[in-house]
Amino acid sequence: MIAGAQQQALYQQLLRIRLVEEALADRYSEWEMRCPMHLSIGQEAVAVGVSAALGVEDVVFGNHRAHAHYLARGGSLPRLFAELYGMAEGCCGGRGGSMHLIDPEVGFMGSTPIVGGTIPLAVGAALAMRRADQKRVAVVYFGDGCFEEGVVHESLNYAALHALPVIFVCENNGYSVYTRLQQRQPSRPLHQLAAAHGLHSACGDGNRVEEVRALAQMAVARARGGDGPTFLELATYRWREHCGPNYDDELGYRPDGELAQWQERCPLSHYERQLLEQGILTPTEVTTARQVIGEEIESAFHFARNGTPPSGAEQGENLYG
């Protein structure tokens, strides 16, 4: 069972990530965040639910669409914004932008945009944990597109072979850029392919944060208990364009009404309604939360926009460690 305080925390996280990304979308067209940006609006419950099942000792890797992965894990908001504004205070000192995030202090080990690129890294992290006999867990988030990349299968094979403490979290939003899953993969369940690799595998509703959390808790318990890797396929939906701040339904690559259907299944408002109905949240608390987060966001923007533009002359540094 989940306690009310935990539910409130989950809600807070969902709300915070949603408000952060909406604010980013609003400000993107000022053209001051000059980097490709993939928003997770509509998909927040995956990262929030999974992160809620993790301990401080665990590590997480993300992909190109990683704001939610980073924030749900506790990555610094001001440093995220500073990174998007290309400032020296950014989590990569401006070298990464939206597609490269890191916050080792909270176990967020890095996110990168080469599709599939971070999956073996998480397996390697799990190998290190196993070698050190630690009860830690490595998590990696990736999209449905990953299943097409061979490196994913190589990673699944190795994780299963050595029963490594790694959790593969597949955010299946049905699209890779503008291309539907059916145009890229035969019709067969993603998670069953992982199961055929010998992994424990499950699927669930990626828009239901408690369901995600429960699946992740199961996976974490298995990993800590030495039972090896778990694959989670979580169905969800990207609301806005693949890359950039706008809606792009006018392009016609998604069936009419599909977005609207998924918006009705919004992970945030659904959960808000539920907690309000259950009395775990009051309307005043919602208003307050929005206000507090709004202030946090404004202050992060202030921090970021007043950051120090890194000097081009120093960019030859830190190539080798």
Added chain:
Amino acid sequence: MIAGAQQQALYQQLLRIRLVEEALADRYSEWEMRCPMHLSIGQEAVAVGVSAALGVEDVVFGNHRAHAHYLARGGSLPRLFAELYGMAEGCCGGRGGSMHLIDPEVGFMGSTPIVGGTIPLAVGAALAMRRADQKRVAVVYFGDGCFEEGVVHESLNYAALHALPVIFVCENNGYSVYTRLQQRQPSRPLHQLAAAHGLHSACGDGNRVEEVRALAQMAVARARGGDGPTFLELATYRWREHCGPNYDDELGYRPDGELAQWQERCPLSHYERQLLEQGILTPTEVTTARQVIGEEIESAFHFARNGTPPSGAEQGENLYG
């Protein structure tokens, strides 16, 4: 049902490949065939059974252990030997050696030693056939090791997605060099992983030539009928060392008695016994066959050893086509 003449042909093929490779093993230590050589002794029934199901219009790709693939498909024996002796008359003019064989005249499209390397090529060939609306089939042979390479999964995905007329033939001999399957892959059936990719998939005894042929006939019928790709896992065993002419059981990487067990399940002698018992073959015919093949082999050695050593000076030619 299989006709007696067909059974005799299967037997002839098994015997011929066995005798060819034993002769190669014998002569290897004269150090005149100066290239890495992976023998298929013990595994002949796979290539023979599959080839028997193909038509002249079909195409075949092999891997590093490809003598049987090439010969069963009808590749020229003298040109194979000339290739092993590094002569200009070789099927690659000496450029390839044992690990690179080709005979486009019989639809043997090439074999190469990078593990997994030819698998997507067969899928591409099948794509070309599909695009041209031909009723042809592409076949690729590979080992159990391939399943670890991502490119195999990428190939399976694409073949299943577009229902391409390609047959994946996995010769599962339990080893990759000295490493047992269990040390490389989790315990789960190979063919079920292919099935999870959305392929029609089957497994069988790779040492029983008629069983292999029946499975291949099913796969060919599916491919020609537009029902898409098939994956065949065929259990078999490599008798000699991974690379080279000798037995290497003294190295101790295989359990005591494992080789002997598989030798009792010899694809050739089993089939010989069966056909003799069924009266399809007579002892005299066996003797004659051995003699005819022996002569063919001697004449091929003669051809090869009296070939023209290619000139180093001409090796810059044919880099671009």
Added chain:
Amino acid sequence: MVSAAEQRMLSFAEALHEAFDLALAMDDRVFIMGEGVPDPRAIFATTAGLAEKYGADRVRDMPLAENGMTGICIGAALMGERPILIHQRLDFALLSCDQLINNGAKWHYMFNGAASVPLVIRLIVGRGWGQGPQHSQSLHALFAHIPGLKVVMPATAYEAKGMMLAAIADNNPVIFIEHRWLHPLQDQVPSAYYTVSLEGGALLQRGEGVTVVAFSYMVIEALRAARALEEVGIQIEVVNMRGVSPLRAEVVLQSVKRTGRLIVADIGATSFGVAAELVATVAEHCFDSLLAPPQRVANPDYPLPTSPAAAAGYYPGAVDIATRVLTLLGQESRIEQMQQRLQREGPEDVPQSDFHGPF
């Protein structure tokens, strides 16, 4: 020759589109494959409308599987097809080095000519709008080093169409590298079928004292530098090295024999890059003509940082070329004035000021 009436201005991207349209119409064996080829953005519009016109079978989307899809294209090519495989960023093609190098580059050679691989691989080099370390790599040097691959880097719309048609007609794997900032640039492009040789460079202008050999987008920068220098009375030679590998350096060697000085301007990292090969070839073959040390103008030996502020100064351009020219000619006193003349307006991280990514 094509009559003036037939010539129209097309952008590099439009010229490519026209090449595909022609090739698809002329030859059934040609097909195009890539992630996003038939999607609404159509690879920066270079494949727009082609799926509708030629069908999904000839103008194909594909799964995210760069190595496998490269092998699949090679396999199709072995059967006589002429595939064009597209990666929206060169960086993604690193996943396919095995198939490209072990199979594609060698198949014809190692099977002694028994088969060939007529395959075009289009690789787009990202720059600007925060492309960052994994979306901006210009690794043509890797492919140029591989015997059996041809590597080309057209710089104009005219070349884009003509070299694409030549690449499609070629029986070998051709790595066709496009700098993204070339896509909007316009040039006169005949509407008919024509080809431009995949080998060697083109002498763009005759001059004295210095030869600038430029690759891809650096041709644009070299010409900017050349024009600015011309305005102050210095006429340099400029070579567009559109055919990278196999290297046919005759036009460069002849030019350096005339001018005695060499600057090579490349879009990749400096060390162990293609500029090194040009410098080495010239040092070997024009030793007696060289009057001054050859020079390289190329990216620094570190990845591109994403932040526009951090990336400032990463990419060399016309200013750097002109500065080197003046230095080589002993006219250091004019450098400052030249640098002012060549200063770019607007933000550095976009090809034109109305460009706003988002990718």
Added chain:
Amino acid sequence: MVSAAEQRMLSFAEALHEAFDLALAMDDRVFIMGEGVPDPRAIFATTAGLAEKYGADRVRDMPLAENGMTGICIGAALMGERPILIHQRLDFALLSCDQLINNGAKWHYMFNGAASVPLVIRLIVGRGWGQGPQHSQSLHALFAHIPGLKVVMPATAYEAKGMMLAAIADNNPVIFIEHRWLHPLQDQVPSAYYTVSLEGGALLQRGEGVTVVAFSYMVIEALRAARALEEVGIQIEVVNMRGVSPLRAEVVLQSVKRTGRLIVADIGATSFGVAAELVATVAEHCFDSLLAPPQRVANPDYPLPTSPAAAAGYYPGAVDIATRVLTLLGQESRIEQMQQRLQREGPEDVPQSDFHGPF
């Protein structure tokens, strides 16, 4: 300094083995991984017995999955481990270019130093006994061009041990390239822990008139040439360019400033190879010292044919180096005699005559 008593002759392969043994004993974070690492052949005996001594957890076999396993090693390295990943042929590593180049090389840089990747990748370059087009590639130039990777190519047993220990101690991805024909060659090797710098070259002998800069196995050939030349009274300078990238060419530049002439001898294909970088660097920095065109002695620009007859003449060696030296020095009349002197005995396709593959 190590005392003479401590020195023993070890082969290059044995020296590597000793390096692994030491590193495994000293540091729990070190582990070795590769196809066949614990098998009966133990990567040409370089890892023999280590699995028994340190356990299967530290001395690991692996599935055939070069890209994935590279990523897995990078991930482990990010957690503080110090993996050593082995590929029995460099050719197989082409499958892992994505992880190596997109992740390994850039992680430290793109995350602004927040993490590092202490990883050693051992790549063995095949030669002889019909290795052929897909088992003989020497593609160090590809890795050398990538900022963020270190590339080293030791030539002696002493260097093999010292550079391996330095590579393991280094916090960056180090590509450690071994020419297989070096494996049996012996040298004095101290038994204690020591390191040899990963950067720059070593001047092996002083001389006059010509500097020969050699990579990997070509160091052996260069020394053979140098000894033969010495016998006829010509003393050349020889540099062993064991640290390839990042390039620290000081020793080369100083040498060429003394000798005025340069020959670069490499084990890879000539065009767009590492020799081009050396030539270019020298042309840029020693322009006034150079008395003759710099020269490259390297493989031809096509794949290695498998047949020993066809491969004859593919690999340049001492003869070619000495011939170039004599030509550069204007002593063409002595070339024929030198070529006789340097003729190799026995078959060309094996390092020593009792070598019989089979792989």
